[in-house]
Amino acid sequence: FLPLRGILPDMICDSKSYIDLLTIYQEKARKDCELVGNYLYDLLQKYCSKNVSSKAQLDDLVSIYCKNSSFLNVVRTSELKQEYRHENNESLKQYVEQLPAAQQAPSDGDQSESMMTPQPIFAQDCPELCWYIGLRLCDLFHEKYGRYPGEQLKDIQNGSEDDNSREEMDTDQRQIETDLHDLKLIGKQFLTDHELAKHQGGIRDTVLEELCRYGSCEIHSIAAFVGGCCAQEIIKLITHQYIPIDNTFIYNGIKQSTALFKF
Template sequence: MSGSISPSKPVDKSNKYDRQLRLWGDQGQSKLEKARICLINATATGTEILKNLILPGIGSFTIVDGHKVSGEDVGNNFFLEKSAIGKNRGQVACELLQELNDDVLANYVDENVEDLFQVNAKFFSTFSVVIATDLNERTLLQISSYLWSCKVPFLHCVSYGFIGYMRIAMPVHTVIESHPDNALDDLRLDRPFKEFRDLCDACDLGKMNVKEHSHIPWLIVVYKYLEIWKNKNNGNIPKTYQEKQAFKKLIRSGILLNKDGNPEMEENFDEAIRNVNTALSATKMPDDVKHIFEDPECINIVNKSEPFWILVRAVKEFVKSEGEGFLPLRGVIPDMTSDSDSFIRLQQVYRNKASKDVEAVNKHLQNVVSNLSIPCIISEAEIRNFCKNAAFLRVLRYRSISEEYNSPSTIFLRQMAQRVEDEDDDLVYYVLLRAVSRYYLCYSNYPGIYEVEDDIMNLKSCVTRLLQQWKITCSIKDDLIHEFCRYGACEMHSIAAYMGGCAAQEAIKLITGQYVPFNNTFIYNAMKQTSVTVEL
């Protein structure tokens, strides 16, 4: 049994989604509005994840859940009401969640995920992202393996007592707009391009009055004095701390004096001095981008290559030829004190050079697709955006959950052997969560649901067998095992809400191709407000 709830006509989205548009822009929002999300099981954690995806405006969501609403569900899930007890959990959650945003199409399937997967596994391959909560180990491995083969991103999220867990699984994830913190502006003062040199050379600081002198953009000021420095230092730019301090002193000497012989208040020169360290940073190829250029997906372009890799190949060809070893110019300059005309001219010089680089990349792109005898489906806007963010490209390769469970890596086993005995290390909760999953397979319920004391020894046996399987001789403290039994598999709403926010954030990263998602496991300890991210 399934059903859907149709949205009403959307309102002005630029107004409605104003704050998030500042985070991921029109392109990110467009991808979000086309996204189709599947949630397996409308638990408290699951509905919190969906809430945080519905509010920013995903295209549609489908809840797969064959469970009936219980009193426990009502107690820990804000999206279920007492009157819903006995009704299908997915349907009730679907109706209440859809009220959050009329732009979003809501669907539900009243069927257990195990049954649906056996009958129609292809159903899950139609989604942008599949998110699962409350899955037993057997079903988790089946669904994650299938989605892996279909290259559909899979996010598994668990709230277990005071512990939260997330796992992302997909073969590869590419990021164009990674939005790195503290990224330096692409100014290229160490290798200025011709158009910028011409603009600066036409500017004669010695013939300007005070007003004109104080409104020259600091970027031009630095260039002018850098030329003076280079003439006195065999063409070298300041590199050491002492050299940069001397260079700042040189710039300061250029500030005009008033009639009393005191320096004028020239904010542009102050800005030039403040920005010397960053402005003189060497233009270089980022290591991450070098590795992407060397990736087999870039070297061996074929008809079925993703647009990302075709663009990477085109940029690589640009770097070899027109770029002379460097990426396309970003074409963006920071704000600075200046008169409008001077700043606009400077800005236009950078934009025009960036546009020329985009044109050159586009020619290489056309050559690539022509050699493959395939149509070019990449728009000019996409090429421009790719060139602008070429320095921030990221490629993440994940391990499948099947590999993690059946063939644990040597690095993982070494980490476990070193860290598992430390109760202050949050990685120990990974072992306990895996042991709880094994417990469920053995006893068809979770430890502590009926009898806490009776289940402690059984859970401890599951932990011991798991560690023996990994050939780890150390053990986990009894107190932690007792604590997990006392949880009784409860899903606390506060933990579910926190994990829901975290999981939705990662899902948005996967959908938009912006910002860098974690790789590949995240564990949250609410008791100490700590977390750890590990690659398993």
């Protein structure tokens, strides 16, 4: 067991009982601290006999350690390239197997509606893991075509009725449909490479359609949130305080939710 902190949690009781109990806690914490200090001093004498500080000099360090030992957390991160290796896909398999079955989106008018307009995203049918896989597919698309799906399309102003705008919109619509088709083919190959062919639910058409529609744009609110998360993690690493994010972090701006995946 870990050393007792010596801090008594808030509780409802009379003053005498609280003081008596606090005294017991503090006495036990003092003994634990002394025991840890003896262990540390013996280890230093055994392995660092030439540079051993006096026992009194270690007291402050041991006291701080004992008070905070219950908050210690060991974080063993992995390399990014390990996440992308096909042979290290057991974690991805486990995550995909836990996904709920995909639901059919309810029909809402004409199903041939242009993908140039935002389509309803059904949050309950798009877990964060599906967005993670979708982003992985976008990276593979970029490796193959030198651009992201839906990227390099001309901006169309809503409400423009001239013939040129209509022609450009039709061209962009066809480009998005082509990119979506190619992205789905990449998705099938991705599942095969990672031995996930039986788990088609890991790739949701709704997610791929949205990734193609938004064309790798950087939305201000999302960029600000993710940038803030990055700054926070940098501060953690520099100050050696608080527990850093361990492995892959996904932020879902549609549901305002986050998820961590360790591969």
